[in-house]
Amino acid sequence: MGRPGRKRRLALEDEYWKLMASGVGTVEACRRLGIARTTGYYWRSHRGGLARTVRAEDSRSGRYLSLLERERIAVLRGQGCSMREIARRLGRAPSTISRELGRNMRDGDNDVYQAGLAHARAREQARRQRRSIFARDEQLRAVVQDKLRLQWSPEQIAAWLKTEHPARPDWHVCHETIYQGLYFGGSRGLTRQLARNLRTGRGLRLRRRRPQSRRPRFSAHARTIDERPTVVLARQRVGDFEGDLILGRHGQSAIGTLVDRTTRYLRLVHVPEQRRGEDFAAALASAVEDLPRIARRTLTWDQGAEMARHDLLAELFDEGVYFAYPGSPWQRGTNENTNGLLRQYFPKRANLRDYSISDLRRVEHLLNNRPRKILSWATPAAAFAAQLTR
Structure with missing residues (x-):
């Protein structure tokens, strides 16, 4: 039997991350999927131990417009309703409706809002891989990596950037952005090896149990x-x-x-x-x-x-x-x-x-x-x- 193709491999990785998110360990997840344990460890290492982002079409939070809402926008727009009226009826901010129409009513669309086309564009945009700020800005990447070599924490670096470079708001990244840049390695712009300079020295981020999920240890009332x-x-x-x-x-x-x-x-x-x-x-x-x-x-x-x-x-x-x-x-x-x-x-x-x-x-x-x-x-x-x- 030949090696699985790229699409099959991506599907397996999706299933692997779903099992990990449900609390299944790496070894057990690999056993269920019929893949080598080293494959699971590779996927974890490649993403710094962080779960794969769920695809936009699989799970949408309430902050994004749904297809049904876009269809209602199209109907109300066709009836001549103003943006504020549409926003009121949908329970959304007027700025949300304004941006949605601005993105999807262009000259090529003959000034007509098409709900299906707008929804497809939004899904495609959500799936698109964006280059991180460290991949785009080599100077910022060098500055951050120099501080990491001095064993500064990401929080200290983020505060220092705001203090020392007040005129560079594009450099005012939060500490989580630096953590993501480290643990995602090359795909986020920073050198993965510098994660060893953090206080914990961990090369991977560890999943932690929520306190309420931990079993009580005592038989006597505490x-x-x-x-x-x-x-x-x-x-x-x-x-x-x-x-x-x-x-x-x-x-x-x-x-x-x-x-x-x-x-x-x-x-x-x-x-x-x-x-x-x-x-x-x-x-x-x-x-x-x-x-x-x-x-x-x-x-x-x-x-x-x-x-x-x-x-x-x-x-x-x-x-x-x-x-x-x-x-x-x-x-x-x-x-x-x-x-x-x-x-x-x-x-x-x-x-x-x-x-x-x-x-x-x-x-x-x-x-x-x-x-x-x-x-x-x-x-x-x-x-x-x-x-x-x-």
């Missing part, structure tokens, strides 16, 4: 951050902790982090090799059991599997254990910032099992006794102690 006492938001008392794990190389090892929202006082949790619910709950309990009751009011964590037995920790925190929503790290911003500081001592590529409990206590001491601008240059340890004596 209270969300919305149920947390409002006084926690004020940061006026001690004992409201945020927590998370920092992971080591390939996610095979971890250290638990606990930080007080008000004083930034830190406690580190030596995580057992098996991060099962009961084992982790015991490790976390041993890390905070020496704190006075007034310093153990609430705990806010993400929905990690390590907290599957959060019910075992309920008695340790007088006002309860709460969970941020999936994919919402900003709801634990104090903890996220602290985790960034900890990476100075626990690099991402390290095996965190190599650090003993005494190593964790040493890092705790260093950070708790480091002056912090947020505390008016007081140390977290001093601020924590001062709060306990109030």
Whole structure:
């Protein structure tokens, strides 16, 4: 059997992207379509991991005129209705009708609006591949690529272009345009290899699950951050902790982090090799059991599997254990910032099992006794102690 022709190949690729959009993985999609796994990987790589754009004739959003609307325009135009009257009857902006008629009532059409011809033109225009701004403007492409080589983020580059070149509005591209130029490679004008200079270093864009599609991890009832006492938001008392794990190389090892929202006082949790619910709950309990009751009011964590037995920790925190929503790290911003500081001592590529409990206590001491601008240059340890004596 010979190789499939170009049309057959394009049809297969369309089916592949439809399966990917429905949540099917690359391997399974290739199996269903009867193509080699390497073919699917090639299609993904060629498009930077981004789904193929759905063809205009397959799916039209409400912002575009439909064939039925164009037919109504033709009838109303033939009855002598004004553009504003046509717009009112169709529920469209007058400018939309004006542009539609301006595009499709030309001298060659004898000043007659033909709905079918106008619709065919619109579909053809939507299918047409447009050259990106980086493919058209070599100077802009060179400037953007120079900044990418300096490891600037696309958002920084977009802001810099507007600031440094106010008289060049055609250069005022948004950061998403730069991302598209990188991940689509040659078809969008930028060098694909420069994607490695981004902070993530990813050569492909990853599809992410929507938070509401994620399955709950806990069998015991878990209270969300919305149920947390409002006084926690004020940061006026001690004992409201945020927590998370920092992971080591390939996610095979971890250290638990606990930080007080008000004083930034830190406690580190030596995580057992098996991060099962009961084992982790015991490790976390041993890390905070020496704190006075007034310093153990609430705990806010993400929905990690390590907290599957959060019910075992309920008695340790007088006002309860709460969970941020999936994919919402900003709801634990104090903890996220602290985790960034900890990476100075626990690099991402390290095996965190190599650090003993005494190593964790040493890092705790260093950070708790480091002056912090947020505390008016007081140390977290001093601020924590001062709060306990109030």
